[in-house]
Amino acid sequence: MSKNEALFLRAQKTTPGGVNSPVRAFRQVGGVPRFVKRAQGAYFWDADDKKYIDCIGSWGPMIVGHAHPAVVKAVQDAAVNSFSYGAPTEGEIVMAERICQLVPSIEQVRLVSSGTEATMSALRLARGFTGRDLIIKFEGCYHGHADSLLVKAGSGMLTFADSTQNAPSSGGVPQDLVKHTLVLPYNDVEALELAFKQNAGKIAALIVEPIAGNMNLIQPSATFVKAMRDLTTKEGAVLIYDEVMTGFRVALGGAQSLHGVQPDLTCLGKVMGGGMPMAAFGGRSDIMNKLAPIGNVYQAGTLSGNPLAVAAGLANLDIITQPGFYECLGTQTKKFVNGLAERAKQAGVTFSVDSVGGMFGLYFSEKIPTSYADVTASDIEAFKKFFHLMLDNGVYLAPSAYEAGFISIAHDDAVLAEMFSAAEKSFAALAR
Numbered sequence: 001m002s003k004n005e006a007l008f009l010r011a012q013k014t015t016p017g018g019v020n021s022p023v024r025a026f027r028q029v030g031g032v033p034r035f036v037k038r039a040q041g042a043y044f045w046d047a048d049d050k051k052y053i054d055c056i057g058s059w060g061p062m063i064v065g066h067a068h069p070a071v072v073k074a075v076q077d078a079a080v081n082s083f084s085y086g087a088p089t090e091g092e093i094v095m096a097e098r099i100c101q102l103v104p105s106i107e108q109v110r111l112v113s114s115g116t117e118a119t120m121s122a123l124r125l126a127r128g129f130t131g132r133d134l135i136i137k138f139e140g141c142y143h144g145h146a147d148s149l150l151v152k153a154g155s156g157m158l159t160f161a162d163s164t165q166n167a168p169s170s171g172g173v174p175q176d177l178v179k180h181t182l183v184l185p186y187n188d189v190e191a192l193e194l195a196f197k198q199n200a201g202k203i204a205a206l207i208v209e210p211i212a213g214n215m216n217l218i219q220p221s222a223t224f225v226k227a228m229r230d231l232t233t234k235e236g237a238v239l240i241y242d243e244v245m246t247g248f249r250v251a252l253g254g255a256q257s258l259h260g261v262q263p264d265l266t267c268l269g270k271v272m273g274g275g276m277p278m279a280a281f282g283g284r285s286d287i288m289n290k291l292a293p294i295g296n297v298y299q300a301g302t303l304s305g306n307p308l309a310v311a312a313g314l315a316n317l318d319i320i321t322q323p324g325f326y327e328c329l330g331t332q333t334k335k336f337v338n339g340l341a342e343r344a345k346q347a348g349v350t351f352s353v354d355s356v357g358g359m360f361g362l363y364f365s366e367k368i369p370t371s372y373a374d375v376t377a378s379d380i381e382a383f384k385k386f387f388h389l390m391l392d393n394g395v396y397l398a399p400s401a402y403e404a405g406f407i408s409i410a411h412d413d414a415v416l417a418e419m420f421s422a423a424e425k426s427f428a429a430l431a432r
C-alpha cells in the first residue's frame with residue numbers, strides 16, 4: 001500500500017471523508033488523494049515522495065510560487081513577536097492602505113480570515129445598508145459556504161449536490177433563507193433585466209464572480225458586465241464583486257480593472273494572504289461606515305488581521321507589484337494553455353482552453369463555455385481520464401472539471417516544457 005493510501009485510510013477514521021475541504025477528496029475523478037509533504041516554487045512532493053507540477057497553487061493564493069524566500073522570511077520575522085494579539089497593529093493599516101491604493105473602488109476595507117467570511121459579511125452589510133433582503137447570485141458561482149449563498153453554487157457543490165433543483169445546494173440550509181436568494185444564469189442579460197423589473201425596490205445586492213472560476217473558468221460578456229453595473233445603480237442595489245479568486249490574480253487591480261467597473265463592495269482573499277488565512281471586504285466608505293463599531297451591522301473576528309498573515313500578505317504584495325509581474329504571468333499562462341491545445345489537436349482530442357492573467361480553464365468541449373449549462377455539457381469522462389494521466393505523468397491539475405486552474409510566476413519555460421511532455425503523452429493515451 002502506498003503512503004498516500006495509508007494516510008487516506010487513516011484520515012477517514014477521524015475526519016469526514018478524510019479531508020478538510022471536499023474537493024481535495026478526488027470524489028469527481030476517483031482515486032487516492034495526494035497528501036502533500038512539502039512544496040517549493042512550481043512543485044510539490046507527496047507522501048510517497050513523488051514530485052508534481054502544481055497547477056492549483058492552493059486554489060489561487062500561491063501566485064509567487066511555493067515557499068518564496070522573501071515571504072518565508074517575512075513570516076519568520078513576524079513569528080518571533082508572537083502570533084496573535086487581539087489588539088490592532090500597524091501592519092493592518094499598511095495592508096489596508098495598500099489594498100485601497102491597488103483597488104481604487106475600495107475606500108475602506110475590513111480584514112477577515114477567509115473568503116467565506118468576506119462574502120457573508122459583505123452581504124450582511126449590503127442588507128443593512130439598503131434595508132432590503134433579496135440578493136441576486138448566478139448559477140455556478142461559488143461565494144463560500146454561507147447559508148444564503150449555497151444555492152446553485154459552483155465549486156465542490158457542483159460535484160456533491162443535485163444541482164438540477166432550484167433549492168439549497170446543501171443540507172442544513174433552510175428553504176426560508178434561500179427564498180431571499182434569486183439565482184440567475186450567468187451571462188444572461190435578459191434574465192437579469194427581468195429580475196430587477198419584477199423585484200423593483202427589493203434587491204439589496206447582486207453578488208458575482210466577475211470572472212467565474214468555480215464552474216471552470218467562464219468569462220462574462222461586456223454587455224453582461226455593463227448590465228450588472230447599470231441595473232444595480234438604477235435600483236439602488238449594492239454591486240458586490242466577489243474577487244476572492246480573481247483579485248490580484250487576473251490583474252493587479254483584479255477583474256474590475258479589466259472591466260473598467262467600480263463595484264460598490266469587493267471581496268478579496270487567496271492571493272492577498274499569500275497562502276495564509278486572510279481575506280477582506282471593502283468598498284464605498286458610506287457603506288463600510290455601517291459596520292460595527294461605528295455602524296449597526298455586526299462583524300468581528302478573533303484572528304482578523306492576524307500579524308503572520310499580514311506579514312505574508314505584504315511580502316507577497318511586494319513581489320506582485322514589481323513591474324512586469326503580470327505581463328510575465330499572463331504570458332506563461334497563455335503559453336501553457338495554447339501548448340496544451342496544440343497537443344490535443346495533434347492527438348485529435350476535442351478540447352478548448354482559455355486564460356486570464358494567471359488563471360486558466362481547460363474544457364473537453366468544442367467551444368469555450370459561457371455558462372454553467374455549457375460547462376456541465378462538456379465531456380466529464382474525458383476530463384477524468386486526462387486528469388489521472390497527467391497526475392501519473394507528474395502534473396497536478398484541479399481534481400474537478402468544474403474548477404479553474406492557476407499558474408505561478410515560478411512556472412517558467414523549463415516547467416512548461418515538462419508539462420507539455422506530460423500533456424503529449426496524456427492526450428495520446430486518451431486518444432487511443
Ligand code: PMP
Nearest residue numbers: 114115116142143144242244245
Ligand atoms: N468566493 C470565491 C469566488 C471563491 O473562489 C472562494 C473559494 N474558492 C470563496 C469565495 C470562499 O473562500 P474561502 O474558501 O476562503 O472561504
